[in-house]
Amino acid sequence: MSSGFSGKHKRVSVQELAAMVSDGTSLALGGSFLHRGPFSFVRELIRQKKRGLEIIKQSPGYDIDILCRAGVAGKLRAGIVAMEGNFGLAPYYRRAIESGQVELEEHACASLTAGLRAAAFGVPFQPCGGLHGSEIPALNGWKCLDDPYGKGDSVWVIPSIQPDYAVIHASEVDEWGNVRVAGTAHWDRIMSRAAKSVLVVAEKEVDSSVFAAEPEATLVPYFMVEAYAVVQGGAWPGSCWPDYEIDYPAVEAYLQPGDESLAAHLAVGPEAGGSK
Amino acid sequence: MSSGFSGKHKRVSVQELAAMVSDGTSLALGGSFLHRGPFSFVRELIRQKKRGLEIIKQSPGYDIDILCRAGVAGKLRAGIVAMEGNFGLAPYYRRAIESGQVELEEHACASLTAGLRAAAFGVPFQPCGGLHGSEIPALNGWKCLDDPYGKGDSVWVIPSIQPDYAVIHASEVDEWGNVRVAGTAHWDRIMSRAAKSVLVVAEKEVDSSVFAAEPEATLVPYFMVEAYAVVQGGAWPGSCWPDYEIDYPAVEAYLQPGDESLAAHLAVGPEAGGSK
């Protein structure tokens, strides 16, 4: 089997994209907090009643909260979790951790990145600066190594973290599955390199010539992308720069307690065929 | 002192840029073989009769050859050295190593990158995949560490390599010192992050609004750049995509033996005020 994903014909619906994910799979989710997350894909995981997923993300918020709320998440490896944008802590995530329903591997954002780097670089562990004096390394059984060259301080090394899939919400994709992102890439680049496979939800598909006109701007080359879907507005209720900002009322509505609130929220996702 | 280089007024002549470099300094040189190297800067080092410079580059060629020929280089840390483009081995480099005039730290390209990554990441060493069975690690006294997590194979770790300066030949620079490169960045990105300071020679200066229109394309942000010069054609006799290709006759002329050949070559560099 080839190490890359060749050819065209990678475009599927976001429903088919989510259907590629089995229960128990590990998913690195792109974006940060309420910004450019693969939220249409996340909601589709809920509709398809996935179970026991391992979520990997430096700064999840809405995504992990709704996955905890719907009972989809089994484990989280994360640096910082919050709704952000004035919404404070992620309430359903909090409950899931406090009740023990979901397992947490607590990281610094940079230690999670180090673990992803180890996977991306094909090495068993990755030194990570800082962490000295923190109780996080002990929680995770991380090791502190002396500098074998006797010049630097001792350094914490993070074991390789290789997600089954990196799932990215992109600005643009072409018919081959090349991926571009406007503004900061957050952690999407290292996630795409660390994961066994990359799934993409894009705001729109453009002709490959758009990519060829500026190949330096391509974040993920097509051969690393297994499949993609196009969902305009798919990062809702979060932002996707420069197309749209956070839909604050929608987030507020989502945070209302009760199953009906969740159902109502899911019903108006742009991928659901409903209207916002 | 600030960790960054703020403000405008960074533009100097390439002569002033080279004058910032003291004897014995370590320089990471951008580009690869005959492509987009900071060659005008390199020639200026020769005119200024620098001595004992340590050159760091995964794939040097013309640059290390001419620096050896002129007695400027004291040490080289490199992965692969050749003129390329049908010119074969770099003759003056060969002579300098074979005679012991210049010290060589032989690397794989990726192990040099690993050392630069250690510096960029602020850690004392960096694991590097591969290298198993090679005699290079023993040459350099590198250590092989077991995976402390007992999952992966043992891995070679490369000590941090922090150049005093990274010197890059860029496509465009703005008045603040932001840097863009067309096509592949070769190793320029990691060099810029590993070095204590970045010096830039650019084909041209453009208005900062050009950068702001597409900030994702900026390779090095201004605050990492200490000073820059503008030398149109400065990568001559190498290529600078898409502006010009390798000047093969000029390389051939350079390779003619004798001091006059070197002098004639130096006289026609675009930074020398002569004409090609």
Next chain:
Amino acid sequence: MNTSWSGFSYIVVNLARFIRPNEITFSGVNSTLPMLACLLAKKAYDEDFIYINVAGGVDPRPSQVPLSSSDPVLAEHSASIFANEDFYDLCTRGRMDLTFLGAAQIDGEGNANNSVIGDWHRPKVRLPGGGGGAVMLPTARRACTWRTEHSTRTFVEQLHFRTSAGGFHGVVTPIAVFVKRDGRLALQSWHPESSLDEVRQRTGFKFDSQGAGPTPLPTEREVHALAELDADGQFERDAKVALR
């Protein structure tokens, strides 16, 4: 003449005063007040600094001030995107001059708990987590934090969990400014409407107060800059900062 100084303004202005000319200064996620402090410093002070943020912006000119401190408008008109891996690496290699980091609990050495109230394995309150601090606090040249309330639940002798060590350079609350001195947080100044006694009473750890006095009132430019940034008072209302 400023006869009253709101807790909100006190925090933002005093965070801004930690910013030094030409230094690389970073504001991150979940950090509305530091974001405002950075934007205020750009307006209120003559000397410029290098402002980078978690949205990838480098000296941005945002068209609006966002509610989310990681909002992409914070990269508007930026000439480069300095992405997440990049600013963390900048910090771990020792070249982040100043970073702002949140903290739920702070001890007398300036270490932080962002992880949990109660036992980590049986949390009473699960907090956001390691975030930037565990790596940035020990590696940034200076790190500063803020709390929107000041109490012995926050300023503690013993953290429930030590998420980040290394010690803050500075801490701002609605009533006080602490700075690190000899490895401990020392009181630098107190809100003009507060007092040394009040700060002592509301702080769970012992601190040196040598040389401390009332905080110098905001300058006209500081007041004006903050008023511009929060023209309709939304940020002040949202922050819900009370002196007591």
Next chain:
Amino acid sequence: MNTSWSGFSYIVVNLARFIRPNEITFSGVNSTLPMLACLLAKKAYDEDFIYINVAGGVDPRPSQVPLSSSDPVLAEHSASIFANEDFYDLCTRGRMDLTFLGAAQIDGEGNANNSVIGDWHRPKVRLPGGGGGAVMLPTARRACTWRTEHSTRTFVEQLHFRTSAGGFHGVVTPIAVFVKRDGRLALQSWHPESSLDEVRQRTGFKFDSQGAGPTPLPTEREVHALAELDADGQFERDAKVALR
């Protein structure tokens, strides 16, 4: 009917025949013949593959065939730039299906010397050095190499220096194609104008030749593709490949 098959064409065509459908295949610096092989395979074979190269190109459509195998035209019309760090990481994480790597000396296990003729510390000839091989040869799924001459100075029992270990999957010379079998290079086929005896005589290590025979002649499409790539014969002249 091809009655004569130049050493140059023999090497390029046989390198191209190592390329498999859909696989990620890389050509690097100092690798004119593998570059031609990749470009030939794109033209001559029905099944496509993923061609990446050291110029950052991904399935490029170069406007010309460059003398330098790292020339930026090898990224023309590419929809992405896959830069140096990226393709090395791809290889070390085990996802480089096929890479071409140069070698000055090759031993019977397919290990390579690219460093030196003579003692490393007292070199008779200083060679290019570690390059891609020391990291890529042990980590790529398959690595293939080529030599433009075939002699006991190149194919040796004992390398002067082991730059890269791990063993080539395939080696092409003007007169022979070797492939790895049970950890050793085995003869797969010989140039129709050569023979098993000749290959034995000109090879410094012992090898298995079970099943070997004359190399199948180039197909019309292979011949045609190479003629297109080297329309004026410049590459063939520059390569200076002689059967003997």
